[in-house]
Amino acid sequence: xxxxxxxxxxxxxxSGLAHAHFAxxxxxxxxxxxxxxxxxxxDLRETQExxxxxxxxxxxxxxxxxxxxxxxxxxxxxxxxxDADVRLEQVFVRNDTRVLFNAKSGRQETQGASPLELxxxxxxxxxxxxxxxxxxxxxxxxxVFGPPKWSKTLRTDAKGQVxxxxxxxxxxxxETSHGVEGSGxxxxxxxxxxxYVSTTTFxxxx
Numbered sequence: 661x662x663x664x665x666x667x668x669x670x671x672x673x674x675s676g677l678a679h680a681h682f683a684x685x686x687x688x689x690x691x692x693x694x695x696x697x698x699x700x701x702x703d704l705r706e707t708q709e710x711x712x713x714x715x716x717x718x719x720x721x722x723x724x725x726x727x728x729x730x731x732x733x734x735x736x737x738x739x740x741x742x743d744a745d746v747r748l749e750q751v752f753v754r755n756d757t758r759v760l761f762n763a764k765s766g767r768q769e770t771q772g773a774s775p776l777e778l779x780x781x782x783x784x785x786x787x788x789x790x791x792x793x794x795x796x797x798x799x800x801x802x803x804v805f806g807p808p809k810w811s812k813t814l815r816t817d818a819k820g821q822v823x824x825x826x827x828x829x830x831x832x833x834x835e836t837s838h839g840v841e842g843s844g845x846x847x848x849x850x851x852x853x854x855x856y857v858s859t860t861t862f863x864x865x866x
Contacts, residue, residue: 681697681698681699681706681711682697682699682700682761682763682835682857682859683695683696683697683715683718683748683750683761683763683857683859684696684700684763684833684835684859684861685746685748685763685764685765685859685861686765686831686861687740687746687765687766687861687863691740691741691742692737692738692739692740693720693722693727693737693738693740693746693765694732694735694736694737694738695715695718695720695729695735695736695737695738695748695763696712696734696735697711697712697714697715698711698712700805700833701805701809701811702809703809705734705735706734707733707734708731708732708733708734712734712735712736714750714752715736715748715750715761716729716731716736717750718736718748718749718750718761719748719749719750720736720738720746720747720748720749721746721747722738722740722741722742722744722745722746722747723744727739727740727746743766743768744766744768744769745764745765745766745767745768745769746764746765746766747762747763747764747773747774748761748762748763748764749761749762749774751846752846753846753849753850753851756850756851756852756853757851757852757853757854757855758844758846758851758853758854758855759854759855759857760775760776760854760855760856760857761857761858762774762775762776762777762856762857762858762859763858763859763860763861764777764778764858764859764860764861765860765861765862766861766862767780767783767784767785767788767860767862768783768784769783770782770783772791772794774858775792775793775856776790776791776792776797776836776837776838776856776857776858777790777791777858777860778790778791778802778822778834778836778858778860779791781821786823786824786825786826787821787822787823787824788821788822788823788824788834788860789816789819789820789821790802790816790820790821790822790836791820792838792856795820796816796819796820796821797816797820797838798816798817798818798819798820799815799816799817799818800815800816800820800836800838801813801814801815801836801837802814802815802816802822802824802834802835802836803834803835803836804824804825804832804833804834805832805833805834805835806825806826806827806828806830806832807828807829807830807831807832808828810828812825826864828864828866829864829865829866830863830864831861831862831863831864832861832862832863832864833859833860833861834859834860834861835857835858835859836857836858837855837856837857837858838855838856839853839854839855839856840853840854840855840856841853842854
C-alpha cells in the first residue's frame with residue numbers, strides 16, 4: 661500500500677513535467693550504480709519528496725540478477741560489480757499513456773534485453789543499433805549528451821544504426837523514445853497508447 665501511494669504521488673508530480681525528464685544510471689569507480697530521474701543536461705536530479713518516487717519500484721538487474729535498492733535523497737543506489745551492463749526498467753500509466761522507462765549503464769553487451777535499447781555493434785564501440793522489440797528501428801531521433809553539457813541530435817539510419825561522437829573524456833548519456841498506438845491494460849489500469857523512453861550511459865577515457 662505504501663509503495664502504491666508513493667507512486668500515485670509521484671505520478672501527480674510527474675504530470676506537470678516536460679518530456680525532457682528521463683531516468684538514467686551512473687556508475688562510480690567502486691562499481692556501484694546510482695539511478696536518477698530528471699534532466700541530465702541541466703543537472704536536475706529529482707528527490708524522494710517529488711517525482712523520484714516514480715523509480716521506487718523499478719526493476720534493476722545485472723547479468724539477469726535483481727539488485728536491491730538503497731534509498732538516498734536524490735537517487736537510488738545499487739551494489740553492482742564488475743563490467744557487465746546494469747539495466748533499469750519501470751512501467752506506469754499516466755493519463756491514457758503507458759510509459760516504459762529503460763535505462764542502461766555500460767556498452768559491454770551486444771545483444772538487447774529491453775523493449776527499446778541502443779546496443780553497441782561491438783563491445784565498447786561508438787556505433788549503436790537501436791532495437792525495438794528485438795528489431796532495428798530506423799529513422800528515429802537520438803539525443804547525445806556529453807561531458808561539457810553539450811548535446812547533439814542524431815537520427816538512426818534505415819538499418820537502425822547511429823554513430824555517436826565522443827570528442828571528450830567523461831560521461832555520455834544517449835536518450836531516445838518511441839511511441840506506439842494501441843490500447844491495453846497495465847495491471848488494472850487501461851491505456852490507449854504506449855511511450856518507450858530509453859537511455860544509455862557510458863564513460864569515455866581519453
